[in-house]
Amino acid sequence: MTEKENQELVAEEQDGLGQDIKEEDSAVDDKAVVMGKDARAITSLSWRFIVTVAALGVAGVLLKFVWVGLLPVILALLLSSVLAPVAAKLRSWKFPPALAAISTLLGLLFIIVGVFTAMGPVVSRQGSQLWEQAERGVDELLKMIESLPFNIDATQIDQLIKEATSFLQGQMSSIASGVISGASAASSILVTVFVMFIISFFILKDGDNFLPWLRKYTGASIGWHVTELFTRVWKTLSGFIQAQAAVAFVDALFIGLGLWVLQVPLAFVLAVITFFAGFIPIIGAVTAGALAVVIALVSNGITNALLVLALILIVQQVEGNVLQPILQSKAMGLHAAIVLLSVTIGSALAGIVGAFLAVPVAATIAVLFRYHAEMVALRAREITPEDIEIRTGEAGDNPEDSPRARVRKLYEAMSS
Template identity: 30%
Template sequence: MSVEPVRPGAHPVPGSVRAAAAWSWRLLLIGLLVAAVLWLLSQLKTIVVPVAVAVLLAVLLRPLRDTLERWLRLRRGLATAVSMLGFLAVVVALVALAGRQIVAGFTDLADQAVAGFDEVRAWLASGPLDIGTDQLNGYWEQISDALTDAGGTSTIVTGALGAATTVGHVLVGALIALFCTVFFLIDGRGIWTWLVNLLPMGAREKVHQAGRRGIVTLSAYVRTQVLVALVDAAGIGIGSAFFVPALALPLGILVFVGSFVPIVGAIVTGVIACVVVLVAQGWVAALIMLAIVLLVQQIEGHVLQPFLMGHAVSLHPVAVVLVVAAGSLAAGIIGALFSVPLAAVLNTVMLYLHGTDKFPALGTDDHLPLLRRRPSLPALGLSQRTGLRWVRAEGPEPDADDPTGDVDAREATRRDDGDDR
């Protein structure tokens, strides 16, 4: 068998293989970079999560702060303080008013869960699966032994210690989140300016404009999710009040919290509501409750979200499910909560950087004070003790915090004043 000789000048490796190899090592580097970033975030989660919560709170409270500034003529610091205190007062009032009922309701909810387990066990023993009672009791005894033996006891003790540590982390994180929220509301634009000015000169304006569009997307997402969660909680809570009045408030709160995990959270909390009604009132009531849950979720998915989010958060439902699943695998419940807003912002930012502007009405007329290098001193023939001053283009003073506002184009430059000192 003869081998055909390679023609002079021809590459021995086919072009398709070389292209695949080039893509492969680049994808590997990108994967390693993503893994390194995720690992670093997991190590710093006590700081990263509160800062992320602070960003969401700042986006949520900023319209209230702007309203107080515009209509009541309050200074920015006072408007921020009033916004934060109002938010905290509402949260504390809701917890204080409903706290006792919530505690009692979740106790009843636990009792209903136990009753539901007994009912499911009875169905497994007498239903089509024909799993014997002795076999089920054996499984239950194995679980009990796992919890009561030495290993199980040590696991429980370790879990208690871990819970105490978690409570400490939650308190520290709450303080960090409140502290960062205050400063994001007071001087968010100044913080953003400092971050952008760390980049090379040629990339600053592009990154700034992409960031403005990311903030618009995040604002739309936060406002919509809060409203959607309220609608879901009210609808399912009112529906469950006809069947389990004592558990209507706990179920409403559970649905409200779960709705912040798009699609998955609504499905899981809706199933829990149906199961609770099934245990308490039977199959007919459970089917009616299922119809209520489906109706509320259809109104949410086909009316509220398209109307409120529109073009701002354009993620396909398949992408949302995959993002939530990936976030859950990577960071548990925290990943599930933050994965969709992060994906929505990244989608908007990457589209803009690649030439697709989802918000052309914003334009590019909002510039940060970009620092330019002045000419070298020897070329000017001036003393190194020459003073510098800032010169700003004509126009109204910029908003110190609004990265998405429509203000006149301005750019700060440094100019030598020519006075030897």
Template identity: 30%
Template structure:
């Protein structure tokens, strides 16, 4: 009887030990593997810093390929894959072409308006300064305002020069977009063969779990990012309508689309929206748009986004913040772009339950 109780107790202890926390299950061999993993991670950080642009292009193309693969899979139920792929690619290229054309025409018009505004500003600055200078000369006051006039003109011309110098950056962004689209197209044609090659580098015993972890994390991240951007655009539209601001629908769509780009996208969206309003409605309305967008984005970044990523990527909110900070420190914009899905894949693959969402 005592022997049976002892065996039962031992089985219970073994069961408790096997179901313990991550730190209770870790062993010496696991610690060595963890240290090796950390060393490999350090090497990867150096490689990421060196090939940051290349990794960013391929990562962005991979995310686009994942998004476009959903309609391809849907159309495969009615059409052969080649026809489905061709339809999706043609529609995507048409949408991107008209969007780029519209943005290009808008930017060209706005640059012309800015040039006209700068010319008018220079003229308006010269007139009152000349009047003040004439007033001082009539009263024999020896005060030369020409240096001030030159400084103001220099300030305006420097702003114009900055806008002109931004054009090569804009052209470089268009070239990068074309490269991303070409890589996305080939990824769709590849049908996952490249990913299968990467999986063969993983030990066979861990291959399926690694595959599931990466797909679940990145797909969850994409769903979460789409939901966050949609909610931000909806909230922006509602607030703009309440405050009776012009171009409510267009501006909210601009903010939502650019918000899909992690990190810098929100800033770009707000800047473009404020520039549009500034040229059409003046400083006061532009300041209102800026204040509303900043408040909504702070609510999104600090309250909404961590909760959504908690449910879609299954990461604890603190882990989301930590991953974003570490990613920014390691790889800048690329780190912000990949931090959350990579952290989700690592936590899921290592089965660290303490870092997953409750």
């Protein structure tokens, strides 16, 4: 290589890049070092993301295998969180724990059976009337189509109806298999409900011994963290079910009264359906309201259906903008968008059961994140133990050694 070529290779940059960097600053401002750090950070984040997605995928696969046994446990926890105050009240009246649990569950069953027993005669009496009114409505619709100033041949409509009927008749085997699978599903539901009540009995009877038993094996530090965390989850689930029950009852009461005043058939049945549908946020209310409007349209005509629609919209607006935010904000603290997204994902994954369990699961995850955030802030000394609202209750005769005091001592040790 000639001297001239060597000079060209080491010639200064024409743009003057890097000319003002001092030798002592080269290690600090080295672009290769900075880009290397960024690459390592992106790689680390990517691996964490891949591992997290893989773990969620494995958890989803395992969940399919244990779902049959896990579902009654989840439902029992939700049911017990609502019935626990009743069982505790019976215990305060000197009921033995087993008798208090049995009495609470039998009382719930008596209420449910009584409601559905009262619905039976109404459905059998008014159901046939609705079917006849629906047939008359279809005939009137055909007459209206014939009177329209369009070239619509009624025989073509009749032909479409006949083709649809023949198609249904040709699918009798599929319908029969569907009935068999429906019977199998019904038996599965009965088994799930039975197991749910059995687990609920044991939770109501011996549930208060679970956390003390758990602390024996986890140690004091983890045990009291678990105690506070489980207490928050338990109270959140209880608050959610109670808030949903209150909101659903208000909806069912006022919509049922309105349907009765408007002389809509099956008003009592529709009120009961509205109550149970209210436990599925957003979707349940829309479905129950649509059913009421359709029945009003078939039975009493378009004017009555519009009045029912107005009634449902007014009640649901008052409930959604006044009552529900007050009750559920205290119970869960979830934004409406999170509730809607949770219900959508839950219904897509597990149907009606998933839609019902979506919000409690989202609320439980929110409790976990909030507790972790509080513990991080406590260890960083951004907050003090006095700033944390401890949900673990006072138990025992010595307040200084109560569960609440033990949790506070744990927080004080973490912040010191």
